[in-house]
Amino acid sequence: MEQNMVTLKINDIPVTVPEGTSVLEAARSAGIKVPSLCYLKGVNEIGACRICVVEVKGAKSLVASCVYPVSEGMEVQTNTEKVRHSRQLTLELILSNHRMDCLTCARNAHCELRELAAELGIDAVRYANDELLPRIEDSAPHLVRDNSKCVLCRRCTAVCRTTQEVGVIGPNDRGFATHIGCAFDRDLAEVDCVSCGQCIVACPTGALSEKDDTAKVWAALNDPAKHVVVGPAPSVRVTLGECFGLPIGANVEGKMVTALRRLGFDRVFDVDNGADFTIMEEGAEFLERIQEGGALPMITSCSPGWIRYCEQHHPDMLPHLSTCKSPQQMFGSLVKSYYAEKMGIDPKDIVVVSVMPCTAKKYEVRREEQRMANGCMPVDVSITTRELARMIQRAGLLFDHLPEGQFDPMLGLSTGASVIFGASGGVMEAALRTVVETLTGGEMAPLEFREVRGMKGIKEAVYELPGRTVRVCAASGLHNAKMVLDGVKNGTMQYDFIEFMACPGGCINGGGQPLQPAIVRSFTDIPALRAAALYQQDEAMPIRKSHENPVLQTVYQDYLGKPGGHKAHELLHCTYVPQKRYRTENRF
Amino acid sequence: MPNVKTVVPYSGTEEQEARLRAVIEAHKGQPGATMPVLQAAQEIFGYLPEEVQIMVAEGLDIPLSEVYGVASFYAQFTLNPKGKYQISLCLGTACYVKGASDVLAAVEKHLGIRSGAITPDGKFSLDACRCIGACGLAPVMMINNDVYGRLTPDLVGGILEKYD
Numbered sequence: 067m068e069q070n071m072v073t074l075k076i077n078d079i080p081v082t083v084p085e086g087t088s089v090l091e092a093a094r095s096a097g098i099k100v101p102s103l104c105y106l107k108g109v110n111e112i113g114a115c116r117i118c119v120v121e122v123k124g125a126k127s128l129v130a131s132c133v134y135p136v137s138e139g140m141e142v143q144t145n146t147e148k149v150r151h152s153r154q155l156t157l158e159l160i161l162s163n164h165r166m167d168c169l170t171c172a173r174n175a176h177c178e179l180r181e182l183a184a185e186l187g188i189d190a191v192r193y194a195n196d197e198l199l200p201r202i203e204d205s206a207p208h209l210v211r212d213n214s215k216c217v218l219c220r221r222c223t224a225v226c227r228t229t230q231e232v233g234v235i236g237p238n239d240r241g242f243a244t245h246i247g248c249a250f251d252r253d254l255a256e257v258d259c260v261s262c263g264q265c266i267v268a269c270p271t272g273a274l275s276e277k278d279d280t281a282k283v284w285a286a287l288n289d290p291a292k293h294v295v296v297g298p299a300p301s302v303r304v305t306l307g308e309c310f311g312l313p314i315g316a317n318v319e320g321k322m323v324t325a326l327r328r329l330g331f332d333r334v335f336d337v338d339n340g341a342d343f344t345i346m347e348e349g350a351e352f353l354e355r356i357q358e359g360g361a362l363p364m365i366t367s368c369s370p371g372w373i374r375y376c377e378q379h380h381p382d383m384l385p386h387l388s389t390c391k392s393p394q395q396m397f398g399s400l401v402k403s404y405y406a407e408k409m410g411i412d413p414k415d416i417v418v419v420s421v422m423p424c425t426a427k428k429y430e431v432r433r434e435e436q437r438m439a440n441g442c443m444p445v446d447v448s449i450t451t452r453e454l455a456r457m458i459q460r461a462g463l464l465f466d467h468l469p470e471g472q473f474d475p476m477l478g479l480s481t482g483a484s485v486i487f488g489a490s491g492g493v494m495e496a497a498l499r500t501v502v503e504t505l506t507g508g509e510m511a512p513l514e515f516r517e518v519r520g521m522k523g524i525k526e527a528v529y530e531l532p533g534r535t536v537r538v539c540a541a542s543g544l545h546n547a548k549m550v551l552d553g554v555k556n557g558t559m560q561y562d563f564i565e566f567m568a569c570p571g572g573c574i575n576g577g578g579q580p581l582q583p584a585i586v587r588s589f590t591d592i593p594a595l596r597a598a599a600l601y602q603q604d605e606a607m608p609i610r611k612s613h614e615n616p617v618l619q620t621v622y623q624d625y626l627g628k629p630g631g632h633k634a635h636e637l638l639h640c641t642y643v644p645q646k647r648y649r650t651e652n653r654f
Numbered sequence: 655m656p657n658v659k660t661v662v663p664y665s666g667t668e669e670q671e672a673r674l675r676a677v678i679e680a681h682k683g684q685p686g687a688t689m690p691v692l693q694a695a696q697e698i699f700g701y702l703p704e705e706v707q708i709m710v711a712e713g714l715d716i717p718l719s720e721v722y723g724v725a726s727f728y729a730q731f732t733l734n735p736k737g738k739y740q741i742s743l744c745l746g747t748a749c750y751v752k753g754a755s756d757v758l759a760a761v762e763k764h765l766g767i768r769s770g771a772i773t774p775d776g777k778f779s780l781d782a783c784r785c786i787g788a789c790g791l792a793p794v795m796m797i798n799n800d801v802y803g804r805l806t807p808d809l810v811g812g813i814l815e816k817y818d
Contacts, residue, residue: 233717249722
């Protein structure tokens with residue numbers, strides 16, 4: 067279908083864009099930066115903050131360019147004295163109700179509000195309110211909210227309601243009392259928040275941040291009685307570099323390993339290994355289900371945000387969830403069993419730290435059903451990519467000057483299959499590499515399943531296997547997961563195997579990943595660039611299938627027995643149970 | 655004035671709930687259904703407790719936070735039931751300049767609740783209201799149908815003690 071094009075003039079420059087484009091995006095496409103605050107492309111386009119105002123010839127007043135559509139012959143000025151004055155005054159008024167503790171704020175250098183103040187030339191805040199006190203809400207395991215820094219842009223509520231369709235936060239009350247909170251101002255821990263952390267990466271200020279667990283890691287590293295083991299998730303290696311000024315999509319695996327070693331970890335393993343185990347277990351489970359008539363579609367269980375969503379919103383689908391623990395938890399379980407036994411270390415003296423793209427992992431490590439038979443929790447502390455970057459900075463490591471390092475081999479040898487876990491569709495593709503080869507007896511099995519790749523929210527494919535057609539689906543973002551589940555329940559969508567990731571695009575776009583200012587989204591598909599780096603690494607790897615990983619072959623042979631066997635079940639599987647959405651005792 | 659959370663236990667009847675379900679059914683799937691459904695809910699229950707808002711959220715398949723956002727935004731909605739004795743304290747211009755805010759503070763202190771709330775025993779509810787047309791008696795408050803005028807903060811205790 068051909069799109070109607072519209073030509074207008076912005077700052078006297080002719081610009082041609084598709085009909086329906088906003089003036090703001092039209093300007094940006096012509097290299098003119100209209101500053102913005104509440105605008106988050108594709109997520110929050112509501113014209114609330116009035117920072118992006120421009121002059122349109124013939125209009126009564128200044129217009130918010132993020133919600134003002136272009137029209138033929140329109141004449142726009144983005145940089146007049148009137149516009150600059152209006153933006154400055156608006157920002158000063160926003161700052162009048164913002165607690166400015168920039169030096170000690172978690173956002174510090176990444177704050178879009180601070181950057182905006184510099185950009186608009188705010189050299190004094192005439193209406194500063196020095197009496198604002200912190201308004202901390204830190205009930206949930208993954209997040210800290212401080213409404214004294216909130217500018218009511220509603221980017222967080224938009225992402226929670228629209229992208230994730232969870233909708234646990236919104237603007238409460240009215241006028242000056244307006245604030246972001248849960249219904250009835252309940253604590254976040256009391257409501258059906260899934261801990262995905264998408265609100266944090268959407269927030270332009272320090273109002274939302276992950277709960278910083280780095281102090282626990284430093285304490286473990288400083289304790290000579292503890293044997294501290296670390297493992298980063300597949301996606302962290304292609305995002306960590308952004309925290310040190312490297313381009314989006316830079317793969318920094320080697321430097322990351324060196325950094326972890328220099329931070330003082332006793333062993334630097336790779337959660338990629340946990341991912342490979344997940345494929346072996348999930349693959350065996352899927353084959354068993356199709357051969358013995360288990361609940362289909364089988365749905366992946368790697369994403370703790372998705373798990374919590376399923377438990378709260380779709381408890382009827384729990385029998386469809388794979389019983390596999392997530393790669394993080396499999397990794398931790400193996401460190402505190404196999405590795406501990408091999409090394410002769412009491413698992414109670416081991417501290418397992420995971421580095422995750424994810425804030426929901428902080429919630430997952432506390433879940434009681436994850437506890438091992440020896441009484442240990444598989445993972446002790448889960449930190450995000452951003453927290454690792456902070457530790458590297460604090461330790462004075464010049465990241466881009468670090469030499470390349472290698473993971474410790476015992477649980478540190480990965481495959482292409484595990485690397486792509488970090489992108490939506492990656493778990494599915496990794497599983498298919500193993501499952502199809504098992505079903506076809508190895509011959510002619512394809513290595514790549516490109517149909518499930520890419521940043522589309524819902525991806526489907528049908529594969530003809532010996533004796534059976536397998537219909538698969540990979541969806542990311544909980545709104546998309548809900549659409550697929552609705553389709554499965556009403557019979558309009560039929561699948562055998564579904565991969566769900568809570569965050570749009572998968573782990574590479576997780577709530578614990580490096581912050582990128584909203585304007586970058588106008589020009590860049592951030593998740594796509596990060597995912598491309600993973601697929602590139604996959605292609606370059608000598609081993610690209612989980613079952614060919616020599617580490618796994620050794621561990622299964624020496625320790626676990628066969629995939630899906632008794633010991634594997636005890637260590638690597640768990641069950642999920644329905645959870646209440648509302649904490650009030652009600653009768654509905 | 656932010657809406658104040660209620661401390662009174664929910665006591666909706668099956669009949670009230672059935673009426674609300676019928677209203678929800680009639681509006682389900684329509685755009686902008688939240689407002690009329692909440693208005694009907696308030697008419698049925700007299701206020702909008704959490705239990706009722708959950709019924710609305712689940713019935714219309716929208717997040718509870720959205721329902722609460724609307725309920726706490728509009729002054730026409732209340733999260734509190736009315737007490738056995740409803741106190742309306744005038745904050746209109748005449749009453750205000752005659753010191754009504756000090757009287758309000760005295761009532762709030764005496765009852766231990768803020769304006770917009772209800773005492774845990776359900777006896778008193780307190781609301782600030784606009785001019786009731788008795789400016790000559792300013793500052794004025796009403797308790798159900800009784801009018802009290804020319805109030806000062808020290809008169810408040812004696813008046814409230816008359817109600818059991």
